[in-house]
Amino acid sequence: MNRVLASLSRVWAVFMKELVQMRRDRLTFGMMFGIPIVQLILFGFAINTDPKHLPAALVVEENTPIVRTLVKSLETSGYYDFVLSTDDPRQSADLLAEGKVAFVVSIPAGFTRGLIRGDHPQILIEADASDPSASSNALFLAQTILSQSLRHDLKDVTITQAGESDPFELVLQPNFNPERITSYNIVPGLLGVILTMTLVMITGMAMTREVEQGTMENLLAMPARPGEVMLGKILPYVLVGAMQTAVILIAAQVLFHVPFAGSLWVLLLGVTIFVIANLALGFTFSTIAKSQMQAMQLTFFFFLPSLLLSGFMFPFRGMPGWAQSIGEVLPLTHFLRIVRGVMLKDASFEQLHAPFLMMSLFTAAVTAIAMLRYRRTLD
Amino acid sequence: MNDELAIDVRGLVKRFANKTAVGGVDIQMPRGAVWGFLGPNGSGKTTTIRMICGLLKATEGEGTCLGFDIRRDTDRIKARTGYMTQKFSFWSDMTIRENLEFVARLYRLPDLKPTVDETLDKLGLTHRQGQLAGALSGGWKQRMALAAVTMHRPQLLLLDEPTAGVDPLARREFWDEIHAFASDGMTVLVSTHYMDEAERCDRIAYLANGKKIAEGRVEDILARSGLITFRGEGADVRRLSELLKGKPGLDHVAYFGAALHVSGKDRSKLQAGLASVGASDVVWQEVRPSLEDAFIALMSEAGADTRVHA
């Protein structure tokens, strides 16, 4: 009991010291709250934009009034700007691959005849979905635009109607990125990304700064054990993480009207474990790195795969197997499942126990490495 | 284990990747003593001190510090030792008070505020307590560091060049404080390059090239060096120094202000040497050899066998 108390009071000593230093380091302090706000605003624009006038290519193999009307309706919707009309599908495919057009709309030969006969001919819209937020609205609305156009502009044309369904079949083919991320996915995901970036970086400096400023020798000469130093250095940033979380969740509600379907408590538990996982990782980096510069590099070395392979940028299931395996190790992957599950799908704790377990395992493993790596001497 | 000894280490060796910093040092230092630790730059003073207080693992050798094993019991040693590093190692982005409070908390001192207040007061730092430690001048930094490492009343004080770059008056006050701590029962090991400070110690140990080449009271070391020194004064000393250098039996020729000190081990050769430069108005008089000359003599005597690195 006495030993625990002694240990806790040393944790307290380090904790207070870190608070003092954190408060005095205005730049870092500002960064901890500046980064979330700037990122939210930047990504907020991406969310609110409903990009229009996207370049498109048209592959038409016949030129009838009905086809012209349909093409016109896409154009007047404001989403599609046809920059090229061709009858060579290879030319349009190249343009799509090069990113010169965002869509290729193909209307095959015999479309008009098939339409009138009630054969449900196909219209194909291929999209460059590598930037899903750019193309999703245009794709989403295509069906409505086309069928309204048929109903209103062509009501004089006799079409053999088969019930209420549209007389044509619209085939949407998002290329390069089969799953489309909806905008609501981004803000909850951003919570994870911001916490990862700021917290790993800040604790990454924790020990390297002591080494670089020559204060490590003093710290080591005093009777503080590795776990006490680690806990004392991490705790202030748990508070920082909590404040960042509050800022982002409030912004998600107020600015972006992201729904909050599930339990706040499950989310907060997830945030807490995730924050500790990142802080422990940062601390581990700082026991490996020889300088603050190296700690920074390690942080980015970790941050990049987190961003790319966690399912934040690209849909997790769309990634190849090896990338998914890496992704499964990253705490951000599991945090995204929790935060999206709770906020968007009202997932319960039981339904999320797997990501909770994985995040906890990661934290335990990283902490163990930090304790092994922590140098108790100057050697 | 000897309870009378504050430090009892034998055969300490520290090898870094490509060099041997300490090549087998023994220290048996009784409790309550004030010892000086001397030696040229790079002789291994700092490295030895770090091994004693558990900051470096000795490559070879063993021993105890305050009765605790220097390899296994470092936590206990740290709790009872105050180590003032050669380079200022307190947190420069915290104020003096915040630094002291951190130390007080880490050592779990009762009555945090009064203890810190008292420490500040005793060292005359009360009016500067709100100043950032990094903004202090060299002398004040050293005083703050001394205050910080003694706040928990350690049994052993390890001071690594605590007065480097400190003005003479502050140095004298610093030494008064060291002796005050010693009379409170603390054991103090001070490394220094100042010979006058060496003379303030009960005993000194002299390191060269990672080995201890002399240890004892200043008088004993002077006697052991076997040096005889003559002091010459007069208008002609500057011309004489050129003539005297290199003469057989005249090992050291050095200025002391306007006077010339000439030392050697063989009295007759020394006197013959002095006579050979001929009649002049310089008056020669035998004086106590300086510690510096004694050390230089000891080093050249110890010669190549103390060289631990080629």
Ligand SMILES: Nc1ncnc2c1ncn2[C@@H]1O[C@H](COP(=O)(O)OP(=O)(O)OP(=O)(O)O)[C@@H](O)[C@H]1O
């Ligand atoms: N971490 C280290 N890695 C490699 N070599 C080291 C290390 N620390 C010290 N040394 C070397 O060991 C030798 C002894 O150094 P040490 O600092 O103990 O000397 P010192 O007597 O304290 O010198 P000074 O009077 O200049 O402070 C030096 O040659 C130094 O370069």
Ligand SMILES: [Mg+2]
């Ligand atoms: Mg030194």
